Structure formats: C-alpha cells, structure tokens
Amino acid sequence: MSNCDLICNAEYQVPVQVYNPPVSKWKSLKNRRLQNWGGIVHEKGLLPQELPPWLKKVTEKVSEESGLFPSTINHVLINEYLPDQGIMPHQDGPAYYPVVAILSLGSAAVMDFVPHPSLRTSPDTSGGGCEDNELNGVSDSGSDKWLNNHRPFSVVLMPRSLLIFKDDAYSSYLHGIRDSSIHQYDGAVNECEAVGPQPPSVSEEGDEAVSSGNGKCIHRTGTRISLTCRLVLKVHHKLFKF
Ligand SMILES: O=C(O)CCC(=O)C(=O)O
Numbered sequence: 001m002s003n004c005d006l007i008c009n010a011e012y013q014v015p016v017q018v019y020n021p022p023v024s025k026w027k028s029l030k031n032r033r034l035q036n037w038g039g040i041v042h043e044k045g046l047l048p049q050e051l052p053p054w055l056k057k058v059t060e061k062v063s064e065e066s067g068l069f070p071s072t073i074n075h076v077l078i079n080e081y082l083p084d085q086g087i088m089p090h091q092d093g094p095a096y097y098p099v100v101a102i103l104s105l106g107s108a109a110v111m112d113f114v115p116h117p118s119l120r121t122s123p124d125t126s127g128g129g130c131e132d133n134e135l136n137g138v139s140d141s142g143s144d145k146w147l148n149n150h151r152p153f154s155v156v157l158m159p160r161s162l163l164i165f166k167d168d169a170y171s172s173y174l175h176g177i178r179d180s181s182i183h184q185y186d187g188a189v190n191e192c193e194a195v196g197p198q199p200p201s202v203s204e205e206g207d208e209a210v211s212s213g214n215g216k217c218i219h220r221t222g223t224r225i226s227l228t229c230r231l232v233l234k235v236h237h238k239l240f241k242f
C-alpha cells in the first residue's frame with residue numbers, strides 16, 4: 001500500500017491520434033519519447049510542416065482562449081512519460097516566442113520551476129548542458145538564495161489541465177519533471193487542485209485517494225502524455241536561398 005494520497009494511473013482522455021502515427025514518428029530519448037509536429041526548429045527559425053488537423057484544432061483553441069499568442073501556434077511536441085520518467089530542468093530554446101502552453105493528459109505529475117543558476121547568490125552547482133538545452137545538477141537544497149525574490153516553486157499538472165507560462169517564468173526559470181514515480185505536491189502553487197475530486201473516469205479506472213502518512217504526493221502508475229504548444233516566429237519556407 002502506498003503512502004501517497006493520490007494514485008494516478010489514468011490513461012483516459014489521450015486522443016487516439018497520439019498513437020496513430022507509425023512507431024518511427026516517435027523519437028526515443030533517454031528518459032521519454034516524443035513526437036515532433038509542425039516542422040524542424042532551427043536556431044534561425046522553423047522549416048515548417050503543416051500540423052495535422054486534430055492538432056490544429058487543439059492549438060487554435062489554445063490560442064483563441066488564451067489570447068497570448070501573437071500568431072498561429074505552429075509547433076507541437078508530444079511527450080510521453082512512463083511513471084518513472086521525467087524531463088531534466090531546462091529552458092525552452094530562443095527560437096520560440098516566449099509563451100508555452102502545455103496540455104496534460106493521462107497520469108498526473110508535478111512540474112518544478114527553479115530559478116536560472118545566474119540568479120543564484122550561493123555557489124553555482126549546475127553542471128554542463130546536455131540534451132537540447134537542459135541543464136544538469138540544478139538542485140534546490142532549501143538553503144539556496146536567489147536574486148530579486150526568485151524562488152523555486154512547483155505546479156501540479158493534473159490530467160486535462162492546461163499550463164501556460166511566460167515572461168519571468170519562461171525566461172528566468174528552468175522547468176523540469178522528476179524521473180520518479182512519486183511526486184510530492186506539498187506547497188505546489190495549485191495544491192488545492194490536486195486534492196479536489198477526481199473526474200469520474202479516473203475512479204472508474206481504479207485510481208484512488210488514500211490518506212497519506214508522509215505528506216502530499218502523487219503516485220504515478222500510468223503513462224503521461226503532454227502536448228507542448230509553441231510558436232516559432234521566424235518561418236523559413238525554403239531550405240536554401242540563392
Ligand atoms: O511534458 C511536459 O509537461 C513538459 C515538456 C517540456 O518542457 C518541453 O517539451 O519543453
């Protein structure tokens with residue numbers, strides 16, 4: 001029996017379209033796999049490919065409802081995480097307009113935000129960069145001090161939730177998901193949303209809320225799918241220009 005008060009193995013509400021493409025569409029990374037939609041993102045911009053209709057529908061809705069994107073969202077990453085998989089603390093690349101919308105489906109997870117190492121007043125313990133622009137070794141020991149009121153925080157990513165972040169959260173923080181099947185959400189900025197009633201389909205599929213012996217945590221027992229929707233402002237329609 002787990003000590004966690006939220007057991008999450010729901011794989012409901014993941015559109016079939018996610019698993020329709022051939023296996024070759026998935027790019028396997030060390031700790032997750034992903035599908036890239038919308039084209040290839042280069043330093044200098046996007047070599048575009050049209051989004052499939054179902055993703056167009058999703059991104060149009062995100063764009064309309066949020067009013068935060070100056071033009072049509074043209075790039076989507078679909079990340080798939082097994083319960084013990086995550087994504088290292090990183091910042092999204094400079095090619096993107098600095099607003100990101102993340103639609104979460106399947107199992108819940110906690111996203112941790114930590115101020116960029118350049119905002120740390122205590123010694124910098126970050127390692128070198130690795131995959132993409134992820135940074136190794138970023139930790140919050142609790143005793144770290146940060147400039148200008150920056151401090152680490154966490155957000156619970158409940159299934160069917162949409163997280164949009166921009167401005168300081170985009171440019172001054174790294175975001176990541178721990179590669180552990182248990183995520184603490186004590187103190188998360190939206191903690192109350194995590195303890196609220198679960199959608200009926202979750203309990204039908206066997207998820208349960210049990211009282212916790214050691215704090216508030218989510219036991220991830222199922223797959224999580226996220227749709228990371230972004231806009232690349234510079235679009236190159238030709239690979240080479242003569
Ligand atoms: O899966 C998530 O929620 C985060 C994905 C992400 O940060 C990214 O694709 O850059």
Ligand SMILES: [Fe+2]
Nearest residue numbers: 090091092175
């Ligand atoms: Fe990211």
